[in-house]
Amino acid sequence: MEVKKDILWRVYLCFIGMVLFGVAILIKVFFLQNVEGNYWRSMADSLHTRYVTLDADRGTIYSEEGRMLSTSIPYFDVRVDFAADGLTDKNGKIFKDNVDSLSICLSKTFQDHTQKEYKTLLQEGYKNKDRYFLLKRDISFTQYQQLRQFPMFRLGKNKGGLIAETKNKRINPFKLLANRTIGLSRQNAQNVGLERTYDDYLSGTTGKRLMRRIAGGTFVPVEGYDIEPENGHDVITTLDVNMQDIVETALMNMMVANEAENGTCILMEVKTGKIKAIANLGKQPDGSYFEDMNYALRATEPGSTFKLATIISVLDDKYATMNNMVNLQEGQWQIGRRTVFDSEPHPGQTNVTIKHAFELSSNVGMAKLAYQFYNKRPNDFVWHLRKLRLDKPTGIDLVGEDQPVIKTTASRTWSATSLPWMAFGYEVLISPLQTCMLYNAVANNGKMMKPYLVNSINEYGKPVKSFEPEVLLDSICSSNTLTQVKAMLEGVVMNGTARSLWSPYYSFAGKTGTALVANANRGYADKIYQSSFAGYFPAKDPQFTCIVVIKNKPHAAKFYGASVAGPVFREVADKLYAIAVEKQQPMRANLMLDTLLAFKNSKGRDWKEITHTLDLPVEGEVNNNNWVSARVTDKKVSFAQVSQAKGSVPNVTGMGLKDALYLLENAGLRVVVRGAGKVTNQSIPGGTQLERNQTIVIELS
Template structure:
């Protein structure tokens, strides 16, 4: 009996333990389902569901004349899932039936491997069941259109295993054109520059998302669980592609020919402050030039003699001097607190302020500033502040290194030489755009405009925000001072003693100021072997009714043959102004000689071609010329009269006039002189954007206008 009871006790105990365990399991299941159900359901989903971002299409950047400066194009990465069920079913029959034809198509499309090499590559990846085999990266849209119709690929993702991922690639269709100003868009936004950085939030739009569920060995989109992206806005800049092209070519020609280190050229519309062009070039280790830094906006330097405009404006506003005030230049050398200031032209003594400005006398301006502001320097600094030379210009591009630096009285480096040195462009750091804004204010009769680069923002072609010209100061100085400053700047070019007299033009007038600043080479000091020169010219044209204001600043090297402002930057200014004057400020009309007979035709052509044409047409011809290969032709009343025309020899660098020629003859003449030709229109040449009689360099571009 004791044994039976012992056995029963053990059975009951086991049964009780099983019951307790079942109750615990059941209670735990109910607790998990009721209390923790949402948590574990979410955990399960997180292992099988994920959100995939859908990138928005980045907005484009346009020039004011409608050309696309920066845009996004789709590129495609192609992967293959060789473990896809549809590809491996029936022992891989689908793959084996298509691999030969697919390999041939891939070889023809990409031309980087033979068909047999592609076949071997695909078979190896299939054998290894590679789930994410990289077939091709950065495939173009045209290649994508062809690929999706290839054998196997056209069967779809589940049956072929082909996975095509689309990405956007940012391109600049004009490559170098304003590249640093437009900027580059990168995945790391902090590495963007230019307008791409400033307007990144508008350009990039809003990223969407798609819910993906893991099933059958791959992630598939969940239908209906998708948030569409919002595409970025488009930006229309103030840049003009023709002016930008002209500006960059002029700057490049000078820098390459003169072996310069870096340079910038900025063209501003005088009345509005719009930046129509900005070129920035820096020499690379291999000797080429690229837009590696925005020197016009983000590079502050000692400006040199172009700063004398600010000094002269201050002196005139305080009524200390006028254009006829006499100043003694003391032979071109004078010491201030033990430091000597010297003029590039020695031997000048008493002269007027107007002549001193035209000849760019350092001594004259150092003396005047020291005389009137030496004891009251804050008064001079207050003038510079009103001219905004110690303030960012307000242009949209972010350039922290471009903040100007004007010394303050509390500066540790302030000394007895500070005022006389500041007066002629040293001991202060400003950007070319700072100085251009001041010069533009004078050209604009004292009204200082904020320089700006963006006209409007568009969303699907509809303008949603427009930027208007903004006045920074309605009158930076009195009208009397403006008139005198304009006269002084005109003297710089018009006077035979002016530093920029070499760029004087007989057709239109230029006003401005040259500058040649001595710069320490690699911070080695200003000794003779370690100094280089920064050449500047800032001015406007036409002087009587300014349309454009231009700043050109170029840092030369020790190997540069030309170093002075007029010879370097002034020449670039002149090349730009000539083309803009011809394109925008003259009427491209061809005036035929006045004759009683209204049916008079004038042309220029080769003598032999003219003889052949008129002989074939049986038109009487009278050749009044005795020599030469070119003829002026006048056809009236069914009679042709030929006379001599002067075409400069091909071995000279004087630009000929091809007005009146047909395109064939014009191209023949200009290409023989080593010029590159572009043309617009049809018929005879009625205008050319490089003035006849001016000098040119081989390889220079000229645009012909036909009508």
């Protein structure tokens, strides 16, 4: 009996243990399902599903007139689900009935495989029941639309097994045009240009798609679990496609003709600071040219275009006027152990006016002025350069603008000759865009505008952020200085280094520049010159400022600013002027007294004869021998005496050629006449003090 009890006790004990173990399992199952269930289910799902990001459609970059400069084009990867319900139903009847015709369509459309090869490819995928069979990569939207109409695929995803994955590619429809400024959107590298600056607006917000893993480790989309992306905003630039084409073509023509290394051309709207066109071309190893870098933002020694800053400093400090004299010493001046040379010798040119020294682009003249007036206080000169914002980047909405270098006496490289060399554009580093901004300020009556490239950020055609013209300086100098500076810049074209660029149809003002550039360790031995021209047009009512900077090849036969950069400026100005003339509407005559007469200054007896012959109503008396100006007041012709101060240049603007010649030659001036009609411009302003054997150029139109 004891043995039996002992055995029963052991059986009961094992049974109780098994019951307790079962209860523990049930409790653990309940705990796993209800307490930790979500955690373990997500762990299980993570082994079979995953989320992939869905890129948003990137915004489009437009020109100011609404043309696409950079946009995204959809491309498609096409796959086939050979285990789709329609393809497995009825022993694969749909696939077998359509495989031949589908193979023919694929072969004709893509022309990369024969009909037989496509059929073999499709049959292999069907045999393996491949649920994510890759058929074609990177097909265009047009091809995708055709594909959707092919046999079997036209039945849709569930019956025909067609799976299409969309992805976008970034393209620039105008290709080279402003390519570096617009920029490139690249998946595996950093963006550049506007694509980089405004990337946060253009890129939009990414979405998500749930993907499920199937046999073979392939993931397929799970329907109904997509989080749609939010598309990017559009960027409306200040660029004008037609102007950009003009600028790019003019620069390219000169680059190719002169086999130049690199170059840039910037076109800025005077009143606003809008960049209407910007071209950057660099020579490639195969000899072609491409927009490889934004040379407009690279700081280099500017050369003679920098002399404008020197002249503004001297005139604004009232150390001199443009009619004061400076000795050019025939184009060579030694200071310390160094010698300043003019690019061209000036035999017989010793004492000339500061205006003429500027027109001749004399390095000696500018260096002597800076040394004479600022040698004891060189930081006063530097203060002017800083006032003109030449020590700061322009702040244009492009990443990568170089930091300019304007030395001070505290600079490590400052020497006894730094000041005179800075006066003609050496030992300083500024970008072409900074130079353009300075010349634009002169054209804009002294008001310096910040250059910018974007008008607005748009969402579905409506602006969400707009950019307005920004004034950096209300006035870069006094009005008296500005008047003299404008006359000097016009004089460069009339009498100076840019006289070969003069146009009989419109006036423009500017400055040439020719700078010797160091070639790394070889120094200046290779005679590499940087040619430049900066100016604005038309001179009397400036609409555009343009700068051209071209770095020439070593020992180039043609390297002066007037012969390399100047012609590019002139071609741009000519074409824009021609476009402006075409847009002008014909004048509608208003039959009033003041529109029927072309008034000009003349002698009183001439006006007496005119008014008597035409029987015009006259107000007041006219002296026969006095020079008078005529105007209409209260429907009557009235006259005012034109004063011609003795010993000063007469003001002949508005006169006919006969009267202008009479006054100018009687004043002792040599007169050069360009054009026909009435005088619209004179190279020496009226009221300027007369000098012996002075030449004046008058433009007529």
